[in-house]
Amino acid sequence: MSTEVKVPTLGESVTEATIGEWLKQPGEPVAMDEPIASLETDKVAVEVPSPVAGVMGQQVVAVGETVNVGAVIATIEAGDGKATAPTPAPAAKEAAAPTPAAPTAPAPVEDSGDGVTTLSPAVRRLVLEHGVDPTRIKGSGKDGRLTKEDVLAAANAAPEAAPVPAAAPAPTPAANGAPGRREERVKMTRMRQTIAKRLKSAQETAAMLTTFNDVDMSAVIATRDKYRESFEKKHGVRLGFMSFFTKAVALAAHDIPSVNGRIDGDEIVYYDYLDVSIAVSAPNGLVVPIVRNAESLSFAGIEKAIADLGKRAKEGTLTMDDMTGGTFTISNGGVFGGLMSTPIINPPQSAVLGLHRIEDRPVVRDGEIVIRPMMYLALSYDHRLVDGREAVTFLKTIKEAIEDPTRLLIDL
Structure with missing residues (x-):
């Protein structure tokens, strides 16, 4: 048996929001009223609590998608978290198997055994720019999540001559011969818009x-x-x-x-x-x-x-x-x-x-x-x-x- 999770009322004149982050992944145990997702509205970030206890089921919408008040965004399955729930992102499971080192830092970061915490785009960008290890940083955000301030503080406290991981390949020179030139396109958050x-x-x-x-x-x-x-x-x-x-x-x-x-x-x-x-x-x-x-x-x-x-x-x-x-x-x-x-x-x-x-x-x-x-x-x-x-x-x-x-x- 599954229970639908809907977008709650967000406030006067606010009719829609954007999925900013999934706080629970499919298969993870969820307590009643525990936040499972973060919504970005025109003014603030709003967390969506689970209406029942059970197991995180299907994520109906993806991060970055716009949803209206009352829309179904996920399901909660009956159980205690030991059963396998449907997962839209099997790649996260495959990453746990012994495979060759990836050329770039992965977006998800393993969290003290409770699952996977997804870094926001802004935090991920700072992690890559400063070359810090997010697993070694204590988050000060909600539920211990990393904030931009946490990453910057860790970068400032790190030794100046911190070596770059050996597994990371050297950047490919651009066509004009200038090394390390890159750009990143990130969707504006609803608040920034x-x-x-x-x-x-x-x-x-x-x-x-x-x-x-x-x-x-x-x-x-x-x-x-x-x-x-x-x-x-x-x-x-x-x-x-x-x-x-x-x-x-x-x-x-x-x-x-x-x-x-x-x-x-x-x-x-x-x-x-x-x-x-x-x-x-x-x-x-x-x-x-x-x-x-x-x-x-x-x-x-x-x-x-x-x-x-x-x-x-x-x-x-x-x-x-x-x-x-x-x-x-x-x-x-x-x-x-x-x-x-x-x-x-x-x-x-x-x-x-x-x-x-x-x-x-x-x-x-x-x-x-x-x-x-x-x-x-x-x-x-x-x-x-x-x-x-x-x-x-x-x-x-x-x-x-x-x-x-x-x-x-x-x-x-």
Whole structure:
């Protein structure tokens, strides 16, 4: 007897997804509610749990195929995993027999005896580029799966003169005589396709303009250094810069509400709350989960929310609700070393604040040249809704609040 596994409801307005990865192979035992597949939607990766306990049966669709909500993607057979179930990929079994070494690294990697874990295309590419052995890397992703960060960390920790496996043949020179020239064509993930469409749509729809300012980070750095240990001891979370900027955005949005609004047809929607989309790095790319009601949260509340979202983004456990909505976005390119940028609006929002790296620069204070830790701020906004004067005032308010954090406490 077999039980069908169907694509679950994925969230409001989401009707289809792409098979990103099979987490269980035919013949493997499956517990009830154990994830058997990962689906890539427009916003997040969603795991499909098994409705019953048994043995993984047929995989109806292949990795990379698009499926609709309610479609059958697999079957679960009755049993305890000892019986042989139908398998669409016998080559994986044949690979276990003693055969000559393959010329390239295999896509599946044997996992501590529990079966075969399939590397994602991005992870497989990094494994090949850096020549690391994936079986020797401890995965930090869901269920111990490898992420890009795991591979890069292993590559950086490996000895510089790590020898290339002797079984790997030398690359065949190209026709023009240049050795090692190769290219790889990889299908874009559904999330990457959606990001591309939304960002291009934002450029074509919104009248985008970016205004800049710089901010002296001395006061915030001194405050954080002074209260770092006591803050973490009391609240169980580190005091970072994002909470200062989130509170500053809430302060500025109170005076300039259009920056925290959106255009809906021929109407303007203003919000009396601030749901901040925080851009964080995830294994599948950049995602923007949301800190809800940021205007009413304390510094500790904001830091805890950001830490939780960042952790779940790395683990790939963000939900559709975590990604839906948002009235304003903060993007911190400074963590990657960016000096300045013109961030793109996250539609239907009307503005995004870009933060950048902090570096010591000479500035004039009281007629003297001094060295201060400075950061460039960039506010991209929709000029259809936000006037230039409002955008400049909004950014200036943030600058003043960061340079004098007391303003954040007395609402000035």
